[in-house]
Amino acid sequence: MAGIHGRGRAALVLLCAAVFLDSMDLSLMGVALPAIRRELSLPEGTLQWLVSGYAVTYGGFLLLGGRLADLFGRRRMFLLSLTVFAAASLAGGLFSSGTLLVATRIVKGLAAALTAPSALSLITTTFTGEAERGRALGVYSLAGAAGYTGGLVLSGLLTGVDWRLVFFLPVPVALLVVAFAPVALSRDARRDGSARGFDAGGAASVTGGVLLVVFALSERNWPAGVVAVLLLVAFVLIERRHRNPLVPLAIFRLPTLRAANIAAVAWACATIGWQFVAVLYLQQTLHYDALATGLGIAPMGLAIFLAANLAGRLIARWGLGRVATAGMLVQACGILLFLRADTASGYLAVLLPALVIHGIGNGLSFPSLNIAAVGGLPADRQGLASGLITSAVQIGAGIGVAVLSLFLTAPGLSGYRLAFLVAGCFSLFGALVTALGIRNPQQTTTPVPAHD
Structure with missing residues (x-):
């Protein structure tokens, strides 16, 4: 610190x-x-x-x-x-x-x-x-x-x-x-x-809608998904008409904030979805026990620690967009290196390099996305912006786990490899979004109106 x-x-x-x-x-x-x-x-x-x-x-x-x-x-x-x-x-x-x-x-x-x-x-x-x-x-x-x-x-x-x-x-x-x-x-x-x-209708509709989105994805309950869409449509209509909306829709006109939240969904789809699949691979294919699985993933945490400590200085030198994009690309490389995995992969030769590279990209991209999501907003909107970016991550986690788990029904290692490939593509998509949309906070200081 x-x-x-x-x-x-x-x-x-x-x-x-x-x-x-x-x-x-x-x-x-x-x-x-x-x-x-x-x-x-x-x-x-x-x-x-x-x-x-x-x-x-x-x-x-x-x-x-x-x-x-x-x-x-x-x-x-x-x-x-x-x-x-x-x-x-x-x-x-x-x-x-x-x-x-x-x-x-x-x-x-x-x-x-x-x-x-x-x-x-x-x-x-x-x-x-x-x-x-x-x-x-x-x-x-x-x-x-x-x-x-x-x-x-x-x-x-x-x-x-x-x-x-x-x-x-x-x-x-x-x-x-x-x-x-x-x-x-x-x-x-x-x-x-x-x-x-206070926008009680907006709060009820968006909370119910997001709850049902996550529920529908985790349980594959498509009727719940339809209700979720209806609630989210109702939320948009309420926000457009309310004097003091829960989420002023005009906030999404800020390109950096919009890009940061889209990229955060992709980031979580990639990294949380990948972690879900990787833990299953370690336990079910390589037969690691629970403690060995946790210890095996620990070097990724150390890599995140080192990269996150460097992120602030790199952002100050190169800018948010470049650091976020580089982080998403490096994270994608780490995930895609798991395509080399087989039924007898050595930890030092195959798994450890992928974990460390993934951790470096993760540690660079996540701070950049958080700064981009809240930068340039007034103090009374910081809680809203923080809630948006954290919600984007949680929703992305639910989507990523749900989507990648679909590929695990394929026989043998092919299911794991398909899941790793899709997770890597999520991260590459996030890199594209950050490269095109994220700018430094001082460039997004346009006042946010109270309603759309």
Whole structure:
């Protein structure tokens, strides 16, 4: 965190701890599911919702979370949602009912959807200089990546002792952040009544629509997909007519913001979809156990760490568009190197180079996309912009996993290779979008009107 000092450093540590927890919870559950099933005799559908319940609510409520942060205060929403996250984690470790366990996961997903945009907008409003913001977002991106990778490793270690520790682990970390955040984070500015005329119809339609999009993709429930489309169409119509819309449609006239969000969907389709397939390949084809899988992926986390630390300086020198495009291209190379994989691939010769290259591209592109998505917007739109980019990532993750899993029905290695090829194409598409659409933030400072 070079170049960030004093209270700013303390604030960044706390905000990164929160995103670390959100990301870790995405991966902590996977390795623990067999142990939970054995002890509680849960059906397959309940086990699936222990994972998808978190992801669906996380992705579905992000836009609403970003707007609530703008309306009611970023620090206030951050503290409230993280407290709920800790309480739901504690309850999950104590319950033995499948229904109650799923309920705690849904509540945690909702809390994460409120925490993430608050944390990201607190960073973008706390660190206002271009270079300083780039470094802060690089560290923030690293924390998210480290949380996901760390969750894979810790899940294997904790499940070997007792699966309930997977639920209990986030509790002390979340409570420590809640305890110290009031000291490190600046108080919210006084509100001037901007919450009046809140767009309840827009909030309900977009939240319901996004929830059903993710649900339809994860469950392949096409009637739910039709309802999702109708709700999203209704959302657009509501936003065009509302005096104080949840998402001013004019915000998408900013080319850099628009490109950043489209590229974020492609980025998540590629990297999250690839991770889903790669973990299955390591476990089902190469017969790695859970801990070996987590440790095998860990070098990718180190590569992300190094690249994210460099991202701010590279952006300052070469610009957002070039760094984002280079990152997406390098990420695509790492994914496509997995086309070399077979039933007896050596880790050092085949897997490790692909993981490291993927990690470098990942660490360069993600901070660039986040900066592009929030740059040039006024302070009262930072929560909205943060919610948009985080929602784009979560929706992209759902699309990527759903699409790539379709190819796994092909026999033998051909299914894995098709999935890796499609993931690489997602990343190449993202590179094209960033090359054509992303400019530096100072070039997108056009005021955003309150409605379309």
